[in-house]
Amino acid sequence: MAEDDRPGLANQALLNKIDKLRELNAKSIELPQLVVVGDQSSGKSSVLESLTGFSFPQAPGLCTRYATLISCHRAPEKHVAVSIILRSDVDEAVESRLRAFKRSISNLTNEALLRIIEEANKVMGIRMTADDTDSSLQH
Known part of the structure; x- marks a missing residue:
């Protein structure tokens, strides 16, 4: 299974996107x-x-x-x-x-x-x- 195909918190691409949203201080998006x-x-x-x-x-x-x-x-x-x-x-x-x-x-x-x-x-x-x-x- 490729790293980007993994579900949830095992998905590195998803975690990178969440980190970027936190960096941007995104308030209107519910982050995990x-x-x-x-x-x-x-x-x-x-x-x-x-x-x-x-x-x-x-x-x-x-x-x-x-x-x-x-x-x-x-x-x-x-x-x-x-x-x-x-x-x-x-x-x-x-x-x-x-x-x-x-x-x-x-x-x-x-x-x-x-x-x-x-x-x-x-x-x-x-x-x-x-x-x-x-x-x-x-x-």
């Missing part, structure tokens, strides 16, 4: 998306690991308390860019702090991703564990 939902410790990270090919940190007390968008693109070099997407009703003081959070890394390791998640939680004011005594953080 996958949502992973489940209870705590139900295997969501394992599903994402199998789809993306990189490991997600599994540390005691670590869980995300917010939606996480992962957008994968084919490129000659591995590269990860992390930023915070704001909700529409955020106040201006918080907005500038959250927009300033950007991390970029070429060699993503489990430890590096854990640090990025910890930094993002702190910037968003989210407490990672019940033992965290920083009063500026939320539960």
